[in-house]
Amino acid sequence: MNHGVILPLLLPLLTGSLLLLAHRQGAPFKRWVSLVATWVQLPLALVLLSQADTGVLQVYRLGDWAPPFGIVLMLDRLAALMLLLTAVLAGFAVLYAVRGDDERGPNFHALFQFQLAGINGAFLTGDLFNLFVFFEILLISSYALLLHGQGAKRVQAGVHYVVLNLLGSSLFLISASMLYGLTGTLNMADLAGRVGAADPADAPLLAAAGYLLLVVFALKAAIIPLYFWLPRAYASATAPVAALFAVMTKLGLYAIVRVFMLIYGSHAGVLSDMALDWLWPLSMLTLAGGVFGALAARNLQILLSYLVVVSVGTLLAGIAMGTEPGLAAALYYLLHSTLVSGGLFLLADVIARQRGGSASELISAPALRQPLMLGTLFFAGAISIAGLPPFSGFLGKVMLLRAVPPGIDAAILWSVVLVGGLGMLIALARAGSMLFWRPSEAASVGRPADPICLLAAFGLLLGSVVLVLLAQPIQAYMQATAAQLLDLRSYLQIVPGPDL
Amino acid sequence: MEAVYAITLGVMMSSGVYLLLRARVFPVVMGLTLISYAVNLFIFAMGRLVTGAPAIIGAGREYGDPLPQALVLTAIVIGFAMTAFVVVLALRGLGELRTDHVDGQEPRE
Numbered sequence: 307m308n309h310g311v312i313l314p315l316l317l318p319l320l321t322g323s324l325l326l327l328a329h330r331q332g333a334p335f336k337r338w339v340s341l342v343a344t345w346v347q348l349p350l351a352l353v354l355l356s357q358a359d360t361g362v363l364q365v366y367r368l369g370d371w372a373p374p375f376g377i378v379l380m381l382d383r384l385a386a387l388m389l390l391l392t393a394v395l396a397g398f399a400v401l402y403a404v405r406g407d408d409e410r411g412p413n414f415h416a417l418f419q420f421q422l423a424g425i426n427g428a429f430l431t432g433d434l435f436n437l438f439v440f441f442e443i444l445l446i447s448s449y450a451l452l453l454h455g456q457g458a459k460r461v462q463a464g465v466h467y468v469v470l471n472l473l474g475s476s477l478f479l480i481s482a483s484m485l486y487g488l489t490g491t492l493n494m495a496d497l498a499g500r501v502g503a504a505d506p507a508d509a510p511l512l513a514a515a516g517y518l519l520l521v522v523f524a525l526k527a528a529i530i531p532l533y534f535w536l537p538r539a540y541a542s543a544t545a546p547v548a549a550l551f552a553v554m555t556k557l558g559l560y561a562i563v564r565v566f567m568l569i570y571g572s573h574a575g576v577l578s579d580m581a582l583d584w585l586w587p588l589s590m591l592t593l594a595g596g597v598f599g600a601l602a603a604r605n606l607q608i609l610l611s612y613l614v615v616v617s618v619g620t621l622l623a624g625i626a627m628g629t630e631p632g633l634a635a636a637l638y639y640l641l642h643s644t645l646v647s648g649g650l651f652l653l654a655d656v657i658a659r660q661r662g663g664s665a666s667e668l669i670s671a672p673a674l675r676q677p678l679m680l681g682t683l684f685f686a687g688a689i690s691i692a693g694l695p696p697f698s699g700f701l702g703k704v705m706l707l708r709a710v711p712p713g714i715d716a717a718i719l720w721s722v723v724l725v726g727g728l729g730m731l732i733a734l735a736r737a738g739s740m741l742f743w744r745p746s747e748a749a750s751v752g753r754p755a756d757p758i759c760l761l762a763a764f765g766l767l768l769g770s771v772v773l774v775l776l777a778q779p780i781q782a783y784m785q786a787t788a789a790q791l792l793d794l795r796s797y798l799q800i801v802p803g804p805d806l
Numbered sequence: 807m808e809a810v811y812a813i814t815l816g817v818m819m820s821s822g823v824y825l826l827l828r829a830r831v832f833p834v835v836m837g838l839t840l841i842s843y844a845v846n847l848f849i850f851a852m853g854r855l856v857t858g859a860p861a862i863i864g865a866g867r868e869y870g871d872p873l874p875q876a877l878v879l880t881a882i883v884i885g886f887a888m889t890a891f892v893v894v895l896a897l898r899g900l901g902e903l904r905t906d907h908v909d910g911q912e913p914r915e
Contacts, residue, residue, distance in 0.1 A: 446891065457902075458902040468891065480848055
């Protein structure tokens with residue numbers, strides 16, 4: 307057994323515990339520990355990615371219990387990809403946080419590490435109940451991180467976020483236990499086999515459990531009509547927390563892929579691909595809703611939060627196609643949108659700090675101290691997220707638009723995505739011209755941006771360029787990932803069949 | 807037994823949902839607690855309702871499924887932590903926002 311698989315989970319968990327024990331230590335100690343522990347994840351994720359790229363599905367049996375009896379961790383191409391994405395995002399977010407944001411409340415770094423442990427665990431686990439547990443770990447740290455830095459606005463957004471997610475957790479438990487009651491297992495691979503072989507009389511109940519799971523994951527992923535909590539929560543969070551949250555909606559989408567490609571995938575008999583018919587209209591509505599929200603936003607961070615909703619809709623369209631090119635395009639877009647929206651959240655905070663009291667409100671404010679540099683970065687990030695060439699958003703959209711089979715679906719997707727892109731561009735252009743070109747008469751108040759903070763924002767935005775430069779190998783990896791996800795044989799082999 | 811059990815769960819769940827929709831933090835916390843009780847009982851019931859059966863396979867013809875019990879324990883612990891967090895958050899909200907409405911402001915009449 308390869309023990310490297312459990313390291314992305316153990317490392318942040320132990321670091322977080324250490325940081326809790328050492329909470330009386332000075333800020334430099336905690337910062338260095340957190341920085342080192344977060345950046346070590348990057349080479350680790352790269353090693354795991356290269357291992358996963360051999361196409362072999364790695365299964366880590368905790369306590370060496372044979373599946374389906376024990377809990378397993380499962381490393382396939384998708385899980386490795388998500389681990390790498392989280393490592394990059396978290397690395398830059400923590401780099402931003404060490405320049406002062408972490409000292410605005412207690413235990414920032416410990417909570418950050420626990421949240422990482424939850425996220426990595428959720429990506430790795432191959433057990434449905436374990437997925438619930440990791441969701442709870444990352445949620446409870448995210449509740450505390452959301453409130454980090456105090457302030458009435460955060461409490462207000464926090465109450466909605468916490469209550470909604472608690473209700474979501476209850477629904478998750480109901481559906482997981484329903485699946486257990488019907489099939490007698492919680493191992494995802496085993497579930498896939500047993501749902502396929504289930505008594506047709508049980509099919510409606512199994513479908514009900516599946517749709518309940520869809521509701522839970524749609525809440526996490528912020529799919530219409532369950533996205534109303536997102537803009538306020540993300541916009542009120544501290545910048546590095548908001549940047550890390552960019553991967554949280556993707557976690558919901560990841561869970562949708564896992565459950566509806568594996569458990570209710572091509573192997574599930576009458577229930578095969580049952581969610582895809584629902585996901586398609588939902589994706590289009592989410593995309594449209596996000597664009598309308600962005601157009602109506604009067605605050606830069608709210609605007610960026612709606613762009614996160616737009617990216618969820620776009621991604622979901624790729625997933626809903628249920629085909630290899632669609633899934634590959636969605637995964638490429640997932641990398642792009644997470645990195646760029648994370649970078650934009652950091653950049654928005656840098657900009658807001660130079661605008662005095664009006665901060666990120668889109669109203670006339672004192673001129674920025676460094677308009678040229680910040681403007682260039684904002685411009686690059688904006689055209690990347692709106693999907694214009696030469697950045698990765700454009701490539702992602704082209705792949706998505708080419709993946710859809712011709713017909714009525716293609717007509718809908720092309721028009722929604724392209725008109726939506728125009729809407730995003732208008733919203734971003736309005737915000738940008740207000741921020742950079744229409745300063746008030748008052749003298750500049752802000753100090754020049756901290757170089758490390760700028761580096762963090764720049765690093766994430768640079769991800770967009772890297773995605774374009776390395777488009778071919780990345781695209782090949784995505785194709786392989788999609789092929790692996792749609793071919794369930796290697797997953798079903800995790801659990802030895804009755805003939806063994 | 808099943809019918810009584812099911813009705814109990816239904817009553818608890820619907821009371822929970824009703825309280826949740828009251829949109830004041832105290833009823834919301836109560837509602838969430840009731841819902842989590844109902845969910846815990848539901849998980850327990852998914853191991854099938856039998857009485858007097860040992861939780862050991864092979865000791866008798868019938869056995870109680872131990873796995874849902876383990877799941878319930880996990881769910882109870884997590885639910886407890888979450889409830890504690892919501893209560894603290896609600897108190898903070900009351901202190902900072904001067905209202906117990908979940909929107910953080912009194913609704914306009």
